[in-house]
Amino acid sequence: MSNRPPLEFHVPEPPARPGQLSEIAGTVVPEAGLVRRPDALSSSVDLRDLPFELIRVLDDDGQAIGPWDPRLSPERLRQGLKAMLLTRAFDDRLFRAHRQGKTSFYMKSTGEEAIGAAQSLALEPQDMCFPTYRVMSWLHARGYPLVDMVNQIFSNERDPLRGRQLPILFSARDYGFYSLSGNLGTRYGHAVGWAMASAYRQIDSIALAYSGEGTTAEGDFHEALTFAAVYRAPVILCVTNNQWAISSFAGLAGTENTTFAARAIGYGMPGLRVDGNDFLAVTAATQWAAERARGNMGPTLIEFYTYRVAGHSTSDDPTRYRPREEAEQWPLGDPVARLQQHLISIGEWDDERHSALLAEIDAQVRSAVREAEAVGTLGKSKPPLSEMFEGVFAEPDWRLIEQRSEIGAGNA
Amino acid sequence: MRELNMVKAINDALGVMLAHDPNVLIFGEDVGYFGGVFRATEGLQAKHGLKRCFDTPIAEGGIIATAIGMGVQGLRPVPEIQFADYILPAFDQLVSEAARLRYRSGGEFWAPITVRSPYGGGIFGGQTHSQSPEAIFAHVTGLKTVIPSTPYDAKGLLIAAIECDDPVIFLEPKRLYNGPFDGHHDREIASWAGHPAAQVPEGHYTVPLGKAAIVRPGEAVTVLAYGTMVHVALAAVADAGVDAEVVDLRSIVPLDIETILASVNKTGRCVIVHEASRFGGFGGELSALIQERCFYGLETPIERVAGWDTPYPHAFEWDYFPGPGRIAAALRRVMESN
Ligand SMILES: Cc1ncc(C[n+]2csc(CCOP(=O)(O)OP(=O)(O)O)c2C)c(N)n1
Numbered sequence: 001m002s003n004r005p006p007l008e009f010h011v012p013e014p015p016a017r018p019g020q021l022s023e024i025a026g027t028v029v030p031e032a033g034l035v036r037r038p039d040a041l042s043s044s045v046d047l048r049d050l051p052f053e054l055i056r057v058l059d060d061d062g063q064a065i066g067p068w069d070p071r072l073s074p075e076r077l078r079q080g081l082k083a084m085l086l087t088r089a090f091d092d093r094l095f096r097a098h099r100q101g102k103t104s105f106y107m108k109s110t111g112e113e114a115i116g117a118a119q120s121l122a123l124e125p126q127d128m129c130f131p132t133y134r135v136m137s138w139l140h141a142r143g144y145p146l147v148d149m150v151n152q153i154f155s156n157e158r159d160p161l162r163g164r165q166l167p168i169l170f171s172a173r174d175y176g177f178y179s180l181s182g183n184l185g186t187r188y189g190h191a192v193g194w195a196m197a198s199a200y201r202q203i204d205s206i207a208l209a210y211s212g213e214g215t216t217a218e219g220d221f222h223e224a225l226t227f228a229a230v231y232r233a234p235v236i237l238c239v240t241n242n243q244w245a246i247s248s249f250a251g252l253a254g255t256e257n258t259t260f261a262a263r264a265i266g267y268g269m270p271g272l273r274v275d276g277n278d279f280l281a282v283t284a285a286t287q288w289a290a291e292r293a294r295g296n297m298g299p300t301l302i303e304f305y306t307y308r309v310a311g312h313s314t315s316d317d318p319t320r321y322r323p324r325e326e327a328e329q330w331p332l333g334d335p336v337a338r339l340q341q342h343l344i345s346i347g348e349w350d351d352e353r354h355s356a357l358l359a360e361i362d363a364q365v366r367s368a369v370r371e372a373e374a375v376g377t378l379g380k381s382k383p384p385l386s387e388m389f390e391g392v393f394a395e396p397d398w399r400l401i402e403q404r405s406e407i408g409a410g411n412a
Numbered sequence: 413m414r415e416l417n418m419v420k421a422i423n424d425a426l427g428v429m430l431a432h433d434p435n436v437l438i439f440g441e442d443v444g445y446f447g448g449v450f451r452a453t454e455g456l457q458a459k460h461g462l463k464r465c466f467d468t469p470i471a472e473g474g475i476i477a478t479a480i481g482m483g484v485q486g487l488r489p490v491p492e493i494q495f496a497d498y499i500l501p502a503f504d505q506l507v508s509e510a511a512r513l514r515y516r517s518g519g520e521f522w523a524p525i526t527v528r529s530p531y532g533g534g535i536f537g538g539q540t541h542s543q544s545p546e547a548i549f550a551h552v553t554g555l556k557t558v559i560p561s562t563p564y565d566a567k568g569l570l571i572a573a574i575e576c577d578d579p580v581i582f583l584e585p586k587r588l589y590n591g592p593f594d595g596h597h598d599r600e601i602a603s604w605a606g607h608p609a610a611q612v613p614e615g616h617y618t619v620p621l622g623k624a625a626i627v628r629p630g631e632a633v634t635v636l637a638y639g640t641m642v643h644v645a646l647a648a649v650a651d652a653g654v655d656a657e658v659v660d661l662r663s664i665v666p667l668d669i670e671t672i673l674a675s676v677n678k679t680g681r682c683v684i685v686h687e688a689s690r691f692g693g694f695g696g697e698l699s700a701l702i703q704e705r706c707f708y709g710l711e712t713p714i715e716r717v718a719g720w721d722t723p724y725p726h727a728f729e730w731d732y733f734p735g736p737g738r739i740a741a742a743l744r745r746v747m748e749s750n
Pocket residue numbers: 132134182183184185211212213214215216240242244245246308312441470472494498501
């Protein structure tokens with residue numbers, strides 16, 4: 001016993017903090033096109049190598065290569081590009097609106113736009129996504145009215161969520177977008193239950209859930225995976241691994257020696273690890289998992305490997321906890337630039353059309369913000385006060401009726 | 413003595429305890445390198461090392477479960493839950509484990525953990541960055557629940573909590589971190605500068621758990637409050653021009669029943685104020701205790717002023733918040749009725 005070394009308490013630390021040299025450029029990035037694409041209906045037992053690969057379709061020259069190329073129409077590619085550009089422009093504009101005091105809070109998804117956009121276009125209208133705040137591109141890809149979105153962010157009189165929710169914590173049922181909440185992880189299991197209901201009712205609609213990599217530490221994540229595997233639920237369980245929670249790096253969520261996709265193995269489901277900045281790879285993996293779910297082969301866990309370029313939210317300054325240059329050195333590039341390059345390389349896009357699209361998007365965003373500002377920014381306009389008491393229950397009970405009248409927002 | 417705001421006073425208490433007791437460990441989401449989203453642990457990792465103040469995975473149940481396990485071996489963990497709204501995944505650990513370990517093991521095991529968590533609204537945080545969950549903890553026997561209202565108290569109470577052998581929920585009114593917010597959100601925001609209770613001694617001192625403070629002596633009516641609402645109540649008393657006695661409970665478990673009863677017996681009137689929703693709130697317990705123990709000393713019915721029985725609504729922050737206007741109205745009602 002006395003010969004044993006003393007126990008050591010291990011606390012993970014990221015490769016670099018501000019003032020240290022970022023090692024991110026040295027991240028090993030496998031070449032595009034190399035990962036095998038097994039039949040979507042294969043047994044999960046035969047898929048255990050995939051969580052340690054990285055599925056990539058777009059190579060450095062913007063060519064689509066390998067078995068995962070989803071062979072999308074140029075029209076669809078342009079749709080994806082537009083959704084991503086719109087997301088970025090909208091984020092930039094509304095982030096600025098926060099700085100100008102027009103709202104209380106905002107979160108950008110810069111660098112991660114491909115994920116929501118590709119998946120939104122890959123799934124069908126009857127499917128339901130259980131989002132995080134980081135996949136607003138899902139809504140932009142489906143044409144959610146921008147002005148309604150800005151009204152929500154301003155919590156004004158026209159806010160579709162009636163002033164009750166924090167900016168960007170949307171709900172958009174008609175767009176296959178489940179209600180967001182500030183609590184991390186709590187809806188992952190809802191997606192599984194929703195998928196179980198589809199199976200029980202034998203209807204053709206599958207579910208897709210998102211979790212940040214940090215959030216995979218929550219019990220909710222693991223419980224959802226267990227239920228999904230046990231009931232073979234038709235659900236696509238996604239982890240957007242953008243390397244950083246707030247100030248903590250992915251290793252602190254337990255992947256110093258493994259991958260998030262590999263969590264799937266222990267639950268007996270397939271796990272894919274995918275270049276999240278590659279619109280084509282995201283689409284292909286989603287199609288594969290959807291085919292599997294619709295084919296009664298149950299859940300798939302997909303890790304999207306990406307990078308959070310902006311701060312976590314309007315409340316933090318990322319240069320306080322990670323090297324400033326990390327974002328630029330991220331080896332998987334910018335999802336928007338990569339899809340743009342691809343479209344150009346296949347002769348379906350050019351600089352002129354790109355500038356025209358940017359101008360069109362800019363005008364759309366401006367006009368939506370202007371319209372919403374005319375209704376009112378945060379505090380300048382709000383829904384009727386009675387809305388505070390609605391929706392607590394299906395019908396308000398005596399307490400709410402009395403309180404509503406006490407505040408002067410309705411009769412007792 | 414120096415002047416500190418409440419976050420700095422809390423930071424100071426944590427630093428004192430890290431230096432004072434090698435068994436004290438601080439951990440939670442973003443508390444290590446970053447120093448916490450409200451900066452309460454700023455500089456502690458740099459000063460005391462990675463193993464004394466460190467980041468955790470995002471798993472509140474795991475944070476509290478491991479804190480209990482460490483506590484059982486004799487450490488004094490001070491975990492942070494980033495927002496009190498996010499303490500719920502740890503609820504089972506707190507209620508079924510931390511609170512009952514000593515009892516069910518016949519005194520063999522206990523866990524002296526202090527769970528710090530910012531709570532309360534007034535920062536436009538919406539439904540999940542604004543809640544006040546003190547009543548649900550007060551309802552659990554075996555947990556102590558402490559809520560400071562000044563920098564001086566925050567430091568002294570936090571040190572007392574860390575040294576206490578029972579599990580303590582230490583709720584920090586985040587709206588008070590930078591100043592004694594009095595609920596007049598439309599007026600200029602005061603900082604702690606110049607406030608007597610922002611004078612914080614260096615080093616180790618404690619404020620005992622379970623001792624209320626009379627922050628404004630008065631004869632006409634007793635106002636019971638804690639956390640942010642202490643300052644809001646003081647403003648309401650000034651606005652209403654009533655000679656109220658304002659009692660800052662400081663901890664709701666253990667509760668300083670003597671101070672409460674002495675004050676109500678003296679004034680014969682009582683207004684209870686909290687930010688949490690009214691129904692099932694801690695005000696109900698206070699009201700019942702007063703009714704049971706000084707019914708014949710009461711001149712008028714007890715009033716409660718609290719958040720409405722709805723979630724905390726983003727756009728209606730100041731309609732929901734039980735501000736000085738609503739408290740002053742209750743004070744006038746209590747003074748007029750007899
Ligand atoms: C249950 C819960 N705990 C803590 C928080 C505070 N919080 C909000 S976002 C966040 C980081 C989330 O990181 P990750 O899951 O990686 O998602 P990302 O923001 O990177 O997309 C934290 C700790 C919360 N909202 N909910």
